[in-house]
Structure formats: C-alpha cells, structure tokens
Amino acid sequence: MAKRTNQPTTGAEPAGRDLSSENPQELQQYYAQMLLLRRFEERTSEMYTKAKIGGYCHLNLGEEATIVGLMAALTPADYIFTNYREHGYIIARGVAPGPVMAELFGKETGVSRGRGGSMHLFDATAHFMGGYAIVGGQLPLATGAAYALKYQGKPGVVVCQMGDATTNIGAWHESLNLAALWDLPVIFLVVNNGYGMGTTVDEGAAEPDLYKRGCAFRMHGERVDGTDVLAMRDATRRLRERAEQEKKPAILEAVSFRFRGHSVIDSDRYRDPEAVKQGRNANDPLPHFAHQLVLAGVVDDAWLKATASRIDQEVQEAIDFAEHSPNPKIEDLFDYMYATPVPNTPGRAEAAIIAQNAQGGR
Amino acid sequence: MPQLNLIEAVRSAMADAMAEDARVFVLGEDVGLKGGVFLATDGLLARFGPDRVVDMPIAEAGIVGMAIGASLHGLRPVAEIQFADYIHPAIDQILNEAARLRYRSNGDWHCPIVVRAPFGAGVHGALYHSQSTEALFTSTPGLKVVVPSTPYDAKGLLIAAIRDPDPVIVFEHKQLYRGVRGDVPEGTYTVPLGQAAVRRAGAQISLFTYGLMAHYSLEAAKVVADEGIDVEVIDLRTLYPLDQATILGSVRKTGKALIVHEDKLTGGVGGEISALIAEHAFEALDAPVRRLASPDVHAVAFSDVLEAHFMLNPQKIATAVRELAAY
Ligand SMILES: Cc1ncc(C[n+]2csc(CCOP(=O)(O)OP(=O)(O)O)c2C)c(N)n1
Ligand SMILES: [Mg+2]
Numbered sequence: 001m002a003k004r005t006n007q008p009t010t011g012a013e014p015a016g017r018d019l020s021s022e023n024p025q026e027l028q029q030y031y032a033q034m035l036l037l038r039r040f041e042e043r044t045s046e047m048y049t050k051a052k053i054g055g056y057c058h059l060n061l062g063e064e065a066t067i068v069g070l071m072a073a074l075t076p077a078d079y080i081f082t083n084y085r086e087h088g089y090i091i092a093r094g095v096a097p098g099p100v101m102a103e104l105f106g107k108e109t110g111v112s113r114g115r116g117g118s119m120h121l122f123d124a125t126a127h128f129m130g131g132y133a134i135v136g137g138q139l140p141l142a143t144g145a146a147y148a149l150k151y152q153g154k155p156g157v158v159v160c161q162m163g164d165a166t167t168n169i170g171a172w173h174e175s176l177n178l179a180a181l182w183d184l185p186v187i188f189l190v191v192n193n194g195y196g197m198g199t200t201v202d203e204g205a206a207e208p209d210l211y212k213r214g215c216a217f218r219m220h221g222e223r224v225d226g227t228d229v230l231a232m233r234d235a236t237r238r239l240r241e242r243a244e245q246e247k248k249p250a251i252l253e254a255v256s257f258r259f260r261g262h263s264v265i266d267s268d269r270y271r272d273p274e275a276v277k278q279g280r281n282a283n284d285p286l287p288h289f290a291h292q293l294v295l296a297g298v299v300d301d302a303w304l305k306a307t308a309s310r311i312d313q314e315v316q317e318a319i320d321f322a323e324h325s326p327n328p329k330i331e332d333l334f335d336y337m338y339a340t341p342v343p344n345t346p347g348r349a350e351a352a353i354i355a356q357n358a359q360g361g362r
Numbered sequence: 363m364p365q366l367n368l369i370e371a372v373r374s375a376m377a378d379a380m381a382e383d384a385r386v387f388v389l390g391e392d393v394g395l396k397g398g399v400f401l402a403t404d405g406l407l408a409r410f411g412p413d414r415v416v417d418m419p420i421a422e423a424g425i426v427g428m429a430i431g432a433s434l435h436g437l438r439p440v441a442e443i444q445f446a447d448y449i450h451p452a453i454d455q456i457l458n459e460a461a462r463l464r465y466r467s468n469g470d471w472h473c474p475i476v477v478r479a480p481f482g483a484g485v486h487g488a489l490y491h492s493q494s495t496e497a498l499f500t501s502t503p504g505l506k507v508v509v510p511s512t513p514y515d516a517k518g519l520l521i522a523a524i525r526d527p528d529p530v531i532v533f534e535h536k537q538l539y540r541g542v543r544g545d546v547p548e549g550t551y552t553v554p555l556g557q558a559a560v561r562r563a564g565a566q567i568s569l570f571t572y573g574l575m576a577h578y579s580l581e582a583a584k585v586v587a588d589e590g591i592d593v594e595v596i597d598l599r600t601l602y603p604l605d606q607a608t609i610l611g612s613v614r615k616t617g618k619a620l621i622v623h624e625d626k627l628t629g630g631v632g633g634e635i636s637a638l639i640a641e642h643a644f645e646a647l648d649a650p651v652r653r654l655a656s657p658d659v660h661a662v663a664f665s666d667v668l669e670a671h672f673m674l675n676p677q678k679i680a681t682a683v684r685e686l687a688a689y
Contacts, residue, residue, distance in 0.1 A: 055486030055664060106486075106665035117488045117664030133490040134448065135420045168419035170451065196420055198396035204419035270395045327667040334659055346658055354657070354671050357681070 007194050007201060008209075008255045010227040010283045019296040022230070027298050030072060030229050031289055032307050034064035037088040038286060039315045040097055044087065044104060047319065048264045053104045056133075057118040060088035061259035062227070065285035066191055067092045069232025070159065070254075073240055077156030079127045079145050081138040083163055084119035085191075086131035093126050097318035107325035114328040115336075136171035138162065139188075143175045146186035150247060157185040157243040159236075164253075165196020167213055168204050179249035180217035186249045187239050188214075191226065193258035194279075198270040211253035219249055226254030227285040257283035330355035366546040369539040371513035372402050372478070375520035376440060378550045380410055383438060386524060389416040389425055390442030399444050400480055400539055426452040429475045430460050430529075438524055439475050446481035446533060447490045453498065460529040461504030475530075476523045482535040482574055482624060483656075484673050488664035494573075494625035494656070499531050500602040500634070506530045506555055507602040511576040513544045515599060518553030526555060535574040542577065558605035560612070564594035567686055568612040570635055571622040572598040575674060579622050582679035591687045601631050609635060610643050617648035620686050622679055627655035649689035654682045 019027065041059040048057055060067060063085075071092040074080070082089050087104070091097055095111060103110025104118050112122050119133040129145065132138040142160030149156055166172060167190060179186050190210050194201060202208040211221035220242075224235040232254060239250045257279045261268035268276065293299045299307075333351040341347065366374060380386045387410075388403055394417040397404030407415040418425050422443060429439035443449045449456070456477065463473045483492035499507050508523055508530060510516035516534065523530035561576060562583050571579045576597040583593040594612055598605065613619050619639050621632035632653040639651050654674060656662075662672045 054666070055488060056491055103664075106667075108665075112664075114665035114668065115488075115663040117486070119490070120488060120664070133488070134450070136451070165420050168421050170421065170423055197399075198392045199417060199419070203417065328663070328665045330667060330671050333657060333663075333668060333671060337659060350657070357678075 008192070008223060010225045010255050010257065011288060013225065013228045013231065013292075015288070015291050016295055017292050019292065019298060024298045026072075027293060028303070030068050031293060031299070032311065033068045033092055034229065034286055034289065035307065036097070036311050036314065037064045037067060037091060039311050040087060040091060040101075040318070043315050043319060044101070045264055047104070052323070053118070054106075055117050056084070057104070057264045058085040058262065059260060059264065060085060062257050062280070062283060062285070063191060063193065064088065065229040065289065066226035066232050066254040066256055069229040070189065070236050072229075072233040073236035074159065075156060076127070077154070078240070079129055079142075079156065079158045080161065081129045081142040081145070081158065082131050082161040083135070083138065083166065084131050084133040085163065086121055086161075087118065089161065090121045090123060090126070090128050093123075093128050095123050095126050095128065097315060098321035101318040101322040102325045105322040105325070106327070107322055108328045109321070109325040135166050136162070136169035139166070139171040139175040142186055143179050143184060146179065146184035146249070147182065149185055150182075155244065157187060157240050159187050159189055161189045161191060163196060164190055164192040164194070164201050164210055165199060165204050166190070167210050176214055176217045176219055176249075180214070180219045183247040184249050185243040185247050187236070187243055188249070188251045190251060190253045192253050192255045195258055195262070197262045197266070211251050214251045219251060221251035221253065223253040223255060226256035227283050227288065229285065229289060256285075363545040363547055365543050366513045367540050367543045368510070368513045368516050368534065369400055369402055371516040371546045372520060372534060373404060373406070374546060375517040375524075376403065377406060377409065379521055379524045380406070380414060382550055385436060385438040386440065387414040387416065387437060388440045388442060389418055389429060391418055391420055391425070391444050393417060393442055398442060400536070402442065402478070422448055422452040423455050426455040426460070426475070426477060429477070430455060430463070430473055433473050433475045434463070434471055440524060441475060441477045443477060443479040445491055446479040446495045447493045449477070449479050449495055452477075456499070456505070456529070456531070457502045461502050464528065465504060472527050473529050474527050476520070476532060477529070478520070478532045478534065480536045480539070481533045482537055483662045483669065484537050484574070486664065486666070486669065488662065489660050492662040494623070496533055496601055497625055497630050500631055504529070505602060506600065508532045508555060508600050509572045510534065510599065511538065511573055511597050512542060513546045515553050515559070517546050518551055519555065519599065521550050522552040522555050525552065530555070533573070537574050538577070553599070556600045556603045556605055558599055558608040559597045560594065560608070561597050562593065562595040564592040564616065566592045566616055567594065567618045567620055567683060568616045569593050569595045569620045569622060569683070570598060570609060571595065572601065573624060575622045575624050578674060578676045579679055581676040582683060585676065585680045586683050586687070589684070591683060593683055604635065604638070606638060606642075609638060613639050613643045614646040617646055618686055618689070619647070619651045620654060620682055621651070622654045622674065622682070624656055624674060626658050627653060628658050630655050649686055652682060652686050654679060
C-alpha cells in the first residue's frame with residue numbers, strides 16, 4: 001500500500017498576531033499553564049528513567065496548546081473523558097500537580113489512590129471522568145454522560161477526547177451515531193498527533209480528514225491547529241455553545257505533532273529521527289506562543305524567566321510530594337469492589353491475612 | 363540447537379509456518395513496520411510483504427472478524443491482539459462466530475484461525491494491561507485455548523494451532539517473552555494440543571499450573587523438596603481441552619492436588635480441574651483439593667505494593683504446598 005502523506009499543517013498563525021482584544025493576564029496564564037504541562041511531562045519522563053514511575057506512560061508533549069485552549073473554553077459544569085494520554089488534561093482542569101504525580105508514582109495520595117497510575121487518572125469533583133486505557137472505552141460513556149445532562153436538563157457539555165487512531169474502532173461509529181441521533185451535548189475532540197503508535201493517520205483511516213468522519217451521521221466537524229492555544233480555545237467555545245444551547249454534537253479535530261515515541265518506552269524506530277526533530281521544531285506550541293506574546297508586549301524576557309523558574313519549582317514540589325507520600329495499604333486491597341458488603345466475597349479480613357503473610361514481591 | 367527466548371520462539375513459529383504454507387498470514391495492530399509491540403512479528407514484513415503481514419487499524423472486532431472470514435475461504439490467519447486486555451471488543455466475533463461456525467454449518471465450514479494475545483501481570487500494567495482472560499474462552503465449546511510456558515512449547519504449540527482445523531486462542535505471558543530461554547529447533551514441528559507436560563515428577567502432591575506460574579511452581583517445588591515434600595508439577599499447556607488422563611492419573615498417584623493460576627480464583631480454570639478431580643478421583647484424595655489464585659479484584663492495582671500482593675510468587679506457592687502436605 002502506498003503511503004499517502006496529507007497530514008495537515010500546524011503553526012499557521014503568524015507571529016505578529018493582533019492580540020489587542022485579548023486579556024493580557026489570561027494570555028500569560030495560558031502560557032504558564034502550557035509550560036507547566038511541558039515541564040510536568042519532561043520531569044515525568046525523567047522520573048520514569050529513574051524507575052520512580054513504572055508501567056505504561058504516555059506524554060502530552062506537543063499537545064500543550066490543545067489542552068490549555070480546550071480547558072480555557074470549558075466551564076466547571078462540563079465533563080471530560082479522555083484516553084490514557086491525559087496527565088495534562090487533569091492538571092489543566094485544575095487538579096494540583098502533586099496528586100497527579102503521586103498517582104504516577106503509585107502512591108496513596110494519588111488522584112486514584114495509587115490504583116490507576118498514569119493511564120487511569122480520575123477526579124470526580126473536577127468532573128474529570130478518567131483516563132481510559134482501552135482505546136475507545138471512553139466514547140460510549142461520554143455519550144451516555146451527555147444523554148444524562150440532557151435528560152436532567154443540566155447545564156454543561158461533555159468533552160470526549162481521543163487520539164486520531166481511535167476513530168477507527170467500532171465504538172467511535174456507534175457513539176457518533178447515537179450522539180447525532182439524539183442531539184446530545186457532546187464534543188468529540190480528536191487529537192490528531194499524526195500517529196496511532198506506529199501507524200500514520202492515512203494508513204489507518206479511509207477518510208484521513210478526520211473531522212469529516214461525522215458526515216455519515218450528518219454531524220458537524222471542524223479542524224483546528226492544535227498548536228495554537230487561542231484557535232483551540234475559540235473553536236471549543238463555539239462548539240461548546242452550540243452543543244449546550246442547540247444540543248448539537250460535533251467533532252473537533254486538533255492537529256499537533258507527537259514529540260516522542262508512543263509511550264516513554266517506545267523506541268519510535270518506525271519514524272525517521274531527522275523528520276521527528278524537524279517536526280518538533282516546526283510544531284512546538286511554546287516558543288511560538290512566547291514569541292507572539294513578546295511581540296505583542298504582553299510579556300518580556302524577565303517575565304518568561306521568572307515564570308519558568310516558578311514552574312520548575314512547582315513541578316519539583318509535585319515530585320517531592322509524590323516521593324514522600326505513603327504507599328497504599330495492603331489492607332485496602334479489596335476496597336471499592338462493591339458499594340455495600342457482599343457476602344462470600346473477599347474483604348478486609350482476607351486482605352489483612354494477605355498483608356500479614358507479607359509475601360508480596362518476587 | 364538455537365537457544366531462543368519465548369518471543370523469538372513465537373516469531374520463529376510464524377516465520378516457519380508462513381514459509382511452509384502460503385495460506386498462512388498474520389494480521390494485527392502495528393505488526394508490520396513496528397514489528398508488534400513485543401516484536402513478535404519483527405522482520406516478517408520485510409520477508410513476506412504487506413499482503414501477508416497486515417497492519418490493521420485499531421479495530422479488534424475487525425481484526426478477528428476479518429480472520430474468521432478469510433479462514434472460511436481457505437486462508438490460515440494468525441491474528442495478534444496486542445494485549446489480552448484488548449480482546450474484549452473482539453469477544454463477540456470469537457465466542458459467537460468463530461466458536462460456532464463448524465457446528466452451525468453441520469461441518470461444512472471450518473474456522474482455522476489462531477488468535478495470539480500477551481497476558482499476565484507483574485509489569486505495572488494496572489487494570490487494562492495485566493489481565494488473565496483465559497477463563498472467558500475456556501467456557502465456550504468450539505474453541506481451543508493454549509498457554510505455553512517454554513520457548514520450545516511456544517513454537518510447537520503455535521504451529522500446531524496454525525495447522526489445527528478449528529479456532530485456537532493462544533495466550534503468551536508477557537513476563538516470559540524475555541524471561542525464559544531454551545532450545546528451539548529450526549524448522550516446523552508441533553507440540554500436540556491437549557497434552558499436559560509433567561515438568562517434575564513427584565509422589566506427594568500434584569500441582570497443576572500453566573504460564574508464568576509453571577516456573578514459579580517449579581521454584582517452589584525445589585524449595586519444599588529440601589524440606590522433604592515431593593511435588594509433581596504439571597504444566598497443563600492446553601486449557602481447553604484439558605488433559606484429563608494426565609490430571610487424574612497424577613492425583614490417583616499422589617492423593618493431593620493443588621491448582622495454581624494467576625487468573626482470579628472465582629470462575630478460573632482451577633474450579634474446573636477441582637470439579638474433575640472431585641467427580642473422577644474422589645476416592646484417591648487424601649486431602650481437599652486446594653486452589654491458589656489471584657485475589658478476586660480487578661487485575662491489577664497500579665501501585666507496586668498492591669500489585670506485589672496481588673501476584674502469586676514462589677513463596678506463596680511454597681506456603682500453599684506446605685499447608686497441603688501437612689493436611
Ligand atoms: C482496544 C485497544 N486496542 C489497542 C490498544 C493499544 N493501543 C493503545 S494506544 C494505541 C494507539 C492509539 O493512537 P491514537 O488514538 O492516535 O492516540 P495517541 O496515542 O496517538 O494519543 C493503541 C493501538 C488499546 N489500548 N486498546
Ligand atoms: Mg495519535
């Protein structure tokens with residue numbers, strides 16, 4: 001099969017952009033948040049190398065503008081479902097980096113009490129409905145959540161984030177059909193980072209213009225430069241308004257570039273290292289946005305420096321918090337299996353025996 | 363004879379089967395250029411080309427369904443499901459279609475597919491990258507279910523599965539991929555489906571197990587041997603159909619049975635073996651049949667500590683053996 005390469009471009013917005021209608025504090029905040037996600041992921045990768053974090057771990061590097069732009073447009077009433085590449089989403093949603101890092105460390109103070117790890121972050125109070133490690137797992141759930149919002153006449157919309165390659169699984173087609181059929185307030189956010197593991201978008205999707213894949217369901221779709229925080233925010237705002245007011249679902253395809261391998265342990269050998277380097281430079285949302293802000297006089301070098309060191313500090317504190325947090329207790333092994341005690345299922349007494357025998361480990 | 367680890371043995375089985383039989387092809391996610399997440403298909407694309415090493419989109423129902431359809435029309439597909447945890451979207455195709463095609467067509471159709479999937483915990487994979495899902499399949503007639511524990515068996519069983527006229531699900535333990543090494547002949551050979559292997563002969567306790575636990579059980583057997591407890595370790599290798607003759611023969615000899623598996627206790631293969639023994643070798647028993655399995659929680663919590671206590675290990679197995687010996 002011949003390889004088509006029609007991956008849409010990013011970084012289209014000129015550096016000398018007119019930002020006069022924007023609130024400067026908000027712009028600064030966007031930048032600071034993007035930098036926070038960047039540093040968080042870089043340090044996460046470092047912690048993985050130091051074996052503080054184990055298992056499967058996927059980074060949001062290159063997707064900072066998509067995430068911050070998205071969250072800037074959402075309200076506290078909205079709900080968010082994501083895939084397993086979600087550290088940035090939960091932080092940008094307002095959950096402190098400490099408990100997120102603690103979860104990656106598998107600690108009791110983590111957002112999922114050490115049970116979930118990197119791929120299964122969760123925070124009900126933030127309406128962050130979880131990272132899902134089964135591709136497509138979140139799609140029908142998000143659709144159901146939108147059904148519940150409509151049913152109950154509640155404000156807010158549901159955002160269902162996923163990767164480009166997730167648009168190839170059956171759950172995508174079923175969910176889109178249902179959302180369109182019943183006019184549900186849900187936005188299907190497709191983060192197009194060019195790859196599903198080692199497979200390019202056009203190797204997996206017969207319609208590689210992913211925002212068009214709603215056609216079969218007469219669902220509106222649009223594409224946005226996912227490395228442009230303001231474009232992302234504005235597109236989300238529009239589609240959010242439409243979903244909430246008119247109960248119209250939509251697809252939002254945000255294009256960006258995956259900086260590294262699929263996960264921290266993916267050697268990425270199926271991509272040309274030179275092309276990856278070039279792609280990273282051309283599609284890095286941070287320097288581009290910083291440059292715009294400097295040109296517009298919103299920030300200066302001193303501010304950028306001070307912000308960088310404040311954020312380094314914040315991420316360091318998150319790591320320290322994770323490091324010094326306790327492990328989950330073995331006595332809690334069977335907790336959360338059922339709402340109420342269920343006879344003849346293992347519970348705290350059985351867990352206590354396992355803990356007492358202390359034969360964990362290899 | 364070449365010394366291979368288990369993943370190399372799996373790769374060698376597919377390569378040799380493909381070289382020998384043009385009907386055999388592999389399909390799955392990133393099996394081509396990337397060579398598979400665990401590199402089971404590394405190098406096959408270059409050797410056999412994209413028609414026989416088919417990169418699939420993320421669509422497990424499609425992967426297995428395509429395999430079924432192709433098998434009905436004369437091909438011998440080997441489908442890779444990247445992790446056993448992702449097999450669930452394909453379960454409908456496997457249980458409702460593959461398992462029933464021969465029966466519903468009065469033997470006119472057959473469905474000679476193989477579905478391979480890595481399973482098992484102990485890799486910090488948390489809830490969706492650690493599961494043992496074999497019991498979902500051993501409870502549906504029409505399928506055969508295989509779990510190799512050595513490189514030799516991995517190759518021989520996989521080739522037997524590919525040649526088998528019925529659907530075979532092969533679960534390979536992730537920790538064994540690079541955790542064990544052994545002699546693997548070049549060229550094709552088979553290890554027959556449905557035959558257990560006595561890994562260690564013993565007189566006092568029959569220990570039935572498979573997968574990674576076969577290795578842990580052998581370690582445990584060695585430890586308790588120094589204490590004077592003589593354990594017979596039987597690697598089941600095929601979970602459906604079970605090798606009843608070997609299972610019952612061993613229990614009739616030792617009078618005590620311990621079943622060890624990483625899958626959860628309730629509904630696991632251990633229950634089936636216990637029932638077999640109770641039904642057919644009750645009079646030979648000197649003690650109640652004992653099962654040692656993972657706790658009935660979702661495999662598996664991410665935290666190191668919780669995972670370590672969820673997982674079985676040689677110490678836990680040795681303890682269970684001692685308790686049974688003392689009965
Ligand atoms: C049902 C299922 N199949 C396969 C996988 C393995 N897998 C995890 S992520 C992934 C690629 C997903 O790519 P994409 O949707 O583009 O998201 P990205 O990782 O690029 O953010 C695959 C194949 C899985 N987790 N679940
Ligand atoms: Mg992707």
